[in-house]
Amino acid sequence: MTTSIRRWVETDTGHRVPNHKSKCKHFHGHRYRWEAEVEGDVVTESGTSEEGMLIDFSDISKILNEHIHDIVDHAFVVYELDDVAKNALSEMGDEHRTVLVPFIPTAENLAKWAYEQVSPHIKTAYGNSLRLAAFHVRETPKSWATWRP
Numbered sequence: 001m002t003t004s005i006r007r008w009v010e011t012d013t014g015h016r017v018p019n020h021k022s023k024c025k026h027f028h029g030h031r032y033r034w035e036a037e038v039e040g041d042v043v044t045e046s047g048t049s050e051e052g053m054l055i056d057f058s059d060i061s062k063i064l065n066e067h068i069h070d071i072v073d074h075a076f077v078v079y080e081l082d083d084v085a086k087n088a089l090s091e092m093g094d095e096h097r098t099v100l101v102p103f104i105p106t107a108e109n110l111a112k113w114a115y116e117q118v119s120p121h122i123k124t125a126y127g128n129s130l131r132l133a134a135f136h137v138r139e140t141p142k143s144w145a146t147w148r149p
């Protein structure tokens with residue numbers, strides 16, 4: 001028996017899928033939703049701030065802001081072997097926020113990336129079991145991807 005909770009942040013982030021057969025190869029962006037799914041057992045230590053919780057929602061929010069939002073919001077995520085995109089964005093100089101990643105930035109791959117960004121920071125001070133169970137990325141209102149190791 002486990003309990004799970006979810007918390008998300010949103011970002012405005014650009015990308016392209018360089019080999020795509022259709023319009024996804026063009027520079028464009030999405031209002032991404034980055035949703036962490038945390039599971040474990042609730043804190044039972046009497047009188048603590050987290051009693052009855054897995055982890056404080058605001059603590060997850062802080063982690064998502066620091067390790068997802070502040071990296072990819074108003075940025076372009078670019079595959080490191082996508083030389084066309086890298087060259088085009090380099091024309092804009094150091095002021096442009098380009099995030100190079102070692103994978104094609106599809107929702108599927110971004111979900112795995114986000115999981116790895118966030119997972120090490122999901123911790124508890126109370127000895128209850130707690131882990132990042134999955135990471136969900138919404139690219140459009142009709143399109144989600146999940147990474148669940």
Ligand SMILES: [Zn+2]
Pocket residue numbers: 015024028029030139
């Ligand atoms: Zn897209």
